[in-house]
Amino acid sequence: MPVTIAAEVLSGCTGCEIALLNTGDGFLKLLDRIEIVHMPLLMDSKYFGPDEGSEEIDIPRSDIGFISGSIRNREQLLLARTMRERCGVIVAFGTCAAYGGIPALINLFDNKDLFRRYYRTAEATDSASSPCEVVPPLLDRTFALDEKIEVDAFIPGCPPHPDSIADALDRLIEGRLPETPVQSVCDACPAKREGKGTVQKIKRFLKNARYQPEKPLGEMRCLLEQGLLCIGPVTQAGCSGKSGCAPRCIQARVPCRGCYGPVRRGGNQLLDMLNALASNGIDTKNLPDRLSMLRFSGAHSMLPRQVRKPSS
Amino acid sequence: MNPGSAGTAPNGTSAREIVIQPVTRIEGHARIGIRLDENGNAAEARVHIMSMRGFEKFLEGRPAEEVPGIVTRICGVCPWHHHLASNIAVEGCFGVQPPPAAVLLRELTLVQAHISDKVLHFFFLAGPDFLLEPGDRSVRNIMWIARKSPELAEKVIRMRYNGHMMLEKFAGRSIHPEAIVPGGFSKPMTARERDEMRVGAREQLDFARYALDFAKERVFPKFDPATMELGRITTGFLGMVDPEDGSLRLTDGVLRLMRPGGSFHEFSQREYTDFIGEHVEPWSYAKFPYARGWGDGFSMDLENPCGIYRTNSLARLNVADSIGTPLAQAELSEFRSLFGRPAQSTMLYHWARLIELLYACERVIELLDHPDITDQRIRSEVTPRAGRGVGCVEAPRGTLIHDYSTDENGCISRANLIVGTTHNQAPINMSVNRAARDLIKDGRVDDELLNRIEMAVRAYDP
Ligand code: SF4
Numbered sequence: 001m002p003v004t005i006a007a008e009v010l011s012g013c014t015g016c017e018i019a020l021l022n023t024g025d026g027f028l029k030l031l032d033r034i035e036i037v038h039m040p041l042l043m044d045s046k047y048f049g050p051d052e053g054s055e056e057i058d059i060p061r062s063d064i065g066f067i068s069g070s071i072r073n074r075e076q077l078l079l080a081r082t083m084r085e086r087c088g089v090i091v092a093f094g095t096c097a098a099y100g101g102i103p104a105l106i107n108l109f110d111n112k113d114l115f116r117r118y119y120r121t122a123e124a125t126d127s128a129s130s131p132c133e134v135v136p137p138l139l140d141r142t143f144a145l146d147e148k149i150e151v152d153a154f155i156p157g158c159p160p161h162p163d164s165i166a167d168a169l170d171r172l173i174e175g176r177l178p179e180t181p182v183q184s185v186c187d188a189c190p191a192k193r194e195g196k197g198t199v200q201k202i203k204r205f206l207k208n209a210r211y212q213p214e215k216p217l218g219e220m221r222c223l224l225e226q227g228l229l230c231i232g233p234v235t236q237a238g239c240s241g242k243s244g245c246a247p248r249c250i251q252a253r254v255p256c257r258g259c260y261g262p263v264r265r266g267g268n269q270l271l272d273m274l275n276a277l278a279s280n281g282i283d284t285k286n287l288p289d290r291l292s293m294l295r296f297s298g299a300h301s302m303l304p305r306q307v308r309k310p311s312s
Numbered sequence: 313m314n315p316g317s318a319g320t321a322p323n324g325t326s327a328r329e330i331v332i333q334p335v336t337r338i339e340g341h342a343r344i345g346i347r348l349d350e351n352g353n354a355a356e357a358r359v360h361i362m363s364m365r366g367f368e369k370f371l372e373g374r375p376a377e378e379v380p381g382i383v384t385r386i387c388g389v390c391p392w393h394h395h396l397a398s399n400i401a402v403e404g405c406f407g408v409q410p411p412p413a414a415v416l417l418r419e420l421t422l423v424q425a426h427i428s429d430k431v432l433h434f435f436f437l438a439g440p441d442f443l444l445e446p447g448d449r450s451v452r453n454i455m456w457i458a459r460k461s462p463e464l465a466e467k468v469i470r471m472r473y474n475g476h477m478m479l480e481k482f483a484g485r486s487i488h489p490e491a492i493v494p495g496g497f498s499k500p501m502t503a504r505e506r507d508e509m510r511v512g513a514r515e516q517l518d519f520a521r522y523a524l525d526f527a528k529e530r531v532f533p534k535f536d537p538a539t540m541e542l543g544r545i546t547t548g549f550l551g552m553v554d555p556e557d558g559s560l561r562l563t564d565g566v567l568r569l570m571r572p573g574g575s576f577h578e579f580s581q582r583e584y585t586d587f588i589g590e591h592v593e594p595w596s597y598a599k600f601p602y603a604r605g606w607g608d609g610f611s612m613d614l615e616n617p618c619g620i621y622r623t624n625s626l627a628r629l630n631v632a633d634s635i636g637t638p639l640a641q642a643e644l645s646e647f648r649s650l651f652g653r654p655a656q657s658t659m660l661y662h663w664a665r666l667i668e669l670l671y672a673c674e675r676v677i678e679l680l681d682h683p684d685i686t687d688q689r690i691r692s693e694v695t696p697r698a699g700r701g702v703g704c705v706e707a708p709r710g711t712l713i714h715d716y717s718t719d720e721n722g723c724i725s726r727a728n729l730i731v732g733t734t735h736n737q738a739p740i741n742m743s744v745n746r747a748a749r750d751l752i753k754d755g756r757v758d759d760e761l762l763n764r765i766e767m768a769v770r771a772y773d774p
């Protein structure tokens with residue numbers, strides 16, 4: 001009997017599923033070992049018959065449930081709960097599901113502000129009251145999966161590297177849970193580090209890092225030591241995959257923004273980074289938006305709701 | 313899960329509603345609700361977009377130079393397009409121009425990203441409607457194609473994969489890139505990288521030719537009159553063209569808004585609010601853009617629509633006077649001689665998509681051949697300041713508009729986004745209405761019929 005898999009996308013972007021397809025040949029081989037029983041992106045899975053449209057959602061039973069995206073509205077909450085009930089193992093697939101991801105940035109604002117902006121004051125919009133018929137109500141903020149249902153395994157990354165997805169699937173198919181290494185992006189980064197005390201101030205990323213394009217990455221000075229806000233030190237490793245490549249953003253010669261979430265579950269990327277900078281005597285006062293260090297891990301009440309003046 | 317049995321209204325309720333939820337083999341989330349009248353004929357259908365994340369709001373306060381790495385997460389299928397439009401908008405705010413090599417690299421990555429997306433949509437999402445015999449919905453998918461035609465499946469899976477890997481190898485990330493930055497690009501292309509990409513690009517071009525031949529032989533012959541009528545509506549079109557010669561452009565062009573009759577207005581990216589308005593309906597989180605510039609308001613009435621225009625592949629081919637690459641231009645001529653200009657049949661989105669695939673492959677090679685592509689000057693330094701900028705590119709699903717203002721620290725004070733697929737909200741609703749009214753009679757529905765209604769949605773690749 002092949003292992004059965006169900007996959008749902010909640011408040012996400014489908015990038016995690018594209019990353020799954022990016023296992024390439026691996027995806028084809030995978031199809032010999034698993035049976036996908038529910039995946040609205042790729043197959044015609046319906047929640048109910050055409051005359052049954054209702055509160056009850058039907059998802060076939062399966063061994064493993066992959067859920068990407070965070071939880072934003074009541075329907076997604078119901079979907080998450082139904083998946084929990086029907087799947088043997090629930091995997092939070094990607095950073096949105098694991099930590100809230102980019103959609104959790106909305107937790108800085110309340111829905112009233114959002115609706116006022118989106119339906120009443122946006123540049124080209126004919127002002128109207130907010131949609132409320134048929135569409136499921138939004139929750140008061142965006143939640144990571146484990147704030148609402150029990151989660152058995154996490155595959156972080158926005159999106160996760162295809163190698164991590166393939167590894168996780170291998171283990172799950174064998175009936176084991178995937179492992180996430182307690183390592184930071186820096187542990188996998190070849191950039192050259194010279195040590196403490198060389199940077200006093202962090203600057204915004206307004207001009208490119210210094211490096212020689214023809215030379216290997218190992219000859220580029222660490223971006224943090226170049227004064228750029230690279231949060232690799234407080235971000236979980238994994239984005240380099242297994243082929244010995246450098247972390248992805250470092251390959252593009254841009255700083256890590258933290259898309260794999262904290263090194264340890266429960267960690268706070270903002271506080272951890274501020275501590276790391278402070279212990280190196282680096283001044284962060286001139287950084288305009290420190291909360292952005294939580295842009296990928298803002299669920300779990302990490303991001304405070306801000307009181308802001310309404311946009312004009 | 314039984315398909316609706318004939319003509320039975322749920323007890324006690326006067327109107328029966330047929331629900332398709334979720335709409336499947338599309339990238340987004342949608343629900344179709346079709347209200348039947350007392351005779352069991354479709355009276356009205358609606359496509360509901362069921363959630364919103366609120367990017368327009370939570371961009372406020374973010375340093376503008378960070379925003380191009382945030383808006384990528386609007387869509388995992390077209391992150392490069394959001395990434396570039398956002399960078400152009402930030403550059404508008406900060407008053408800076410990227411150097412020529414960066415302009416080339418940006419177009420290269422954008423066009424390359426179109427390639428994988430079109431393969432994904434034609435073969436993985438829509439293909440099962442055409443490549444498999446009508447039948448059980450449990451087999452209408454790429455997994456079944458893989459079982460029935462392993463060679464074809466292997467080929468398309470590899471092509472989509474290769475496109476992603478080419479981007480990844482050069483730019484670090486293919487899904488949710490960081491390589492485009494305000495002022496230019498984060499790294500130059502070395503001669504070696506260019507040569508490597510060339511090899512892959514030639515293979516992509518071969519594949520695009522194969523895909524078009526394949527479709528002409530195996531898919532388009534299935535566009536019988538009933539299929540050509542499926543979800544057919546008559547609308548205007550919006551897309552980007554070259555300001556000089558009116559040819560197809562995916563970035564760095566002007567916008568052209570064509571009326572159903574074929575006449576058009578051209579306007580710069582900044583002027584979009586003069587021509588485009590957004591209507592709000594109480595039953596969908598998505599807004600409904602319309603041609604405000606035409607001055608007759610908004611209506612999705614099938615007999616008398618007002619302000620309705622479409623975007624995505626068919627729209628781009630309709631508004632463009634020509635295509636600047638030879639193979640795609642030859643296909644466009646043939647397409648026009650068969651279907652006229654503007655072509656209105658919704659199913660022709662698929663055909664247009666494959667012509668664009670060919671264009672994208674040819675264009676990638678042209679760009680790689682450009683002598684400046686390996687130039688080392690790739691980023692102008694930017695200085696945060698208060699300003700406003702609008703960035704538009706053609707995403708696979710249509711014209712993408714990012715419009716930002718910044719405060720004196722260079723942080724976002726206001727953001728407005730109109731994403732490609734949103735332009736098609738009203739047309740998708742109309743096409744579904746049209747298909748439902750044509751197909752649902754006397755309350756009879758079955759799985760295959762409902763799938764045909766979904767095919768009217770899938771053509772738009774929402
Ligand atoms: S984790 Fe990233 S790639 Fe995955 S759904 Fe969320 S935004 Fe998309």
Ligand code: SF4
Binds near residue numbers: 185190233
């Ligand atoms: S701080 Fe950034 S550049 Fe430096 S070692 Fe860590 S990941 Fe690499």
Ligand code: SF4
Binds near residue numbers: 185232235250255257
């Ligand atoms: S370098 Fe950081 S932000 Fe970039 S992919 Fe890796 S974990 Fe994500």
